[in-house]
Structure formats: C-alpha cells, structure tokens
Amino acid sequence: MRLRYLVPALVLIGLVVLFAVGLRHDPREVPSPLIGKPAPAFSLAVLGAPQQTYTLADLKGRPVLVNFFASWCAACRVEHPFLMQLAAQGVEIVGVDYKDTDADGADWLARHGNPYRTVIADPQGAMGLDWGVYGAPETFVLDTAGTIVYKQIGPLSEAVWRERVAPLLQGAKP
Amino acid sequence: MKRGTLKSRLAPVALLAGLLLALPGAPLRAAELDAEQQARYQTLINELRCLVCQNQTIADSNAPLAADLRQQVETQIRAGRSDAEIKRYLTDRYGDFVLYRPPFKAKTWLLWGGPFVVLLIALGVALRFVRARRAAPAATAVDAAALRQVLADEAGDDARRPPENRS
Structure with missing residues (x-):
C-alpha cells in the first residue's frame, strides 16, 4: 500500500532532478564536435592588408586563442575588456572579423582597442562555417599542435577563463 | 445561408494565406x-536545423547563417557530393544537432527510445490496473432467499420496518 505514495514521490523527485539538470543547460550552446580534433584549414587575408594571407600553419607552434568577433556583435563589446586584459597578460589572441566589412571591423578595433596579435578578415563567414561557428563571439583554444582543446560559445569571462581555459593551458603556459 | 457562413469563416484564412504568400521568402x-x-x-x-533559430529548418529560417548553410548545400550538390557526404560535412562541424533526424547511436538512444520506454511503462501500469480490478473479490455470496425477501420488502409497504423486525 505504501507503494501508492512512494511511486508518485519517486516520479516527482525524478522530474525535479531532470528539470534541475535541464535548466542548467543552455540549449543555445551546441557542443562542438571539433573538440580534440585538428583545427580546420583556412587561408584568408589579414584585415587591412589584403595582400597578406594567414593560414592554419600560422596558428601552430604555441597555444593560441582564435576569437570570432564582429563590429555588429553586441556581446563582443561585453567580452572585449576581458580580451584586452588577457592580451596585456601576454595571451596570444588571433581575431577573426566574422561576416563583417573590413572598414567596420577596423573602425571597431580603432574605437575600442585591439587585443589581437593578428586579425583575419572573414567577410563571407566561410572560415566560420568550416569551424562550426554559428554566432559571435565564439572562441577556440588551440594547443601547440593546432588541436582545438576548447570552444567557448558566447563571451569569454574571467570565470570561464579560470575554470575552463586556464587549466587546459597549464602544461604549456603562453 | 450555410454557404454564407462558410464563406465568412474562410475569409480570414484566405486573407492569412494571401499575406503569407506575399511575404518575401x-x-x-x-x-x-x-x-x-x-x-x-x-x-x-x-x-x-538552423543553429541560430533552433526550431527552424534552414529552409524556414531567414537567419544569415541559414542562408550560408543553404548556399553550402547547393554548392556541394553541384560539386557532385552525395546527400550522406553533405550531412557528414555538416555534422563534422556542428554535430548531430544540425540533423532533424539524428542517427540512432549511443548518445541518442534515449531520444529515439524514450517514447517507447514511456509507452511500455504506461502499458505496464494499465495492465496492473486491469489485473487488480479482475482480481478484486467478487461480490460476496448472497443467500437467494434473503435477497428475494429484501426485494419484496423494498417493494412492499413494510420496507421501512427496522431490519431486526424482519423474519
């Protein structure tokens, strides 16, 4: 007879756990299948220097962050001060001006400051598509071999950096 | 009269359809x-699936990313790639999430099997319920004569007599 009360109680507890877990997940964050895989190849012009190309080979040899941003992207403004801080600490960040015009991208960097060692122009979003980007900002963490070890969807922050990214870079401090 | 009401009922539908058709697709x-x-x-x-507006297909969505993905699909079809190759290309980059019909594998068994699991549980509960009802004790044996007496009493004037006064 006690089963009568126990079963609904268990079902309720199960649902609460399910919802508690579910609500902590952001459905907009689609886990990238590229984690642990080599970064996809690309060859694009450097922003403001169309004759100069930048390729995957240029990203290898040291840990580097590849940050997709754009002048039209509001969340990139939120993220920007933290990137400046990282750059000041000596972290190498390569920017990809994603689906943006060169003029707007350059203007945005001139206005807010440039945390990037190099900025690649991806006006068509071709590199973005190849890298599985579906919005900005998105940040890939590459190890020395050019393998993607982490992907941040949405702005990087102090907390994300401390908890997720920094431990990955422990072995090879930039 | 009936035709009139039907017409007036259909009017908003027709209007809506017209508006939808007029939308720049x-x-x-x-x-x-x-x-x-x-x-x-x-x-x-x-x-x-469009990854920006997640409940739309890339055919339905007007998001720039959906347009890029459509373009990509078109380019690859023209390049002679098979459907499976095109899907591979996209799942390699965006995961199974881009597919509205993800493949059945270790990670997706609950997604595909879940409804059937729920159905099985429901069937189990229903079966138990039916069995419990069947197993319920049948009506206790009734003395036919006593029953007849009660019915007769009910019908007669003496139905209101207190029971201890019955024969």
Missing part, C-alpha cells in the same frame, strides 16, 4: 540545379 530554389538535384536540395534543406 528567402531564395529557396537554387537556380542552377537540375530537377533531380533540386529535389535533393529541397529534401536536405528541410532536414537541416
């Missing part, structure tokens, strides 16, 4: 594909 027909390729293109874009 995204270029859903790829210009340079032959009929067979066009059919494949349509099938594919209706099976791929």
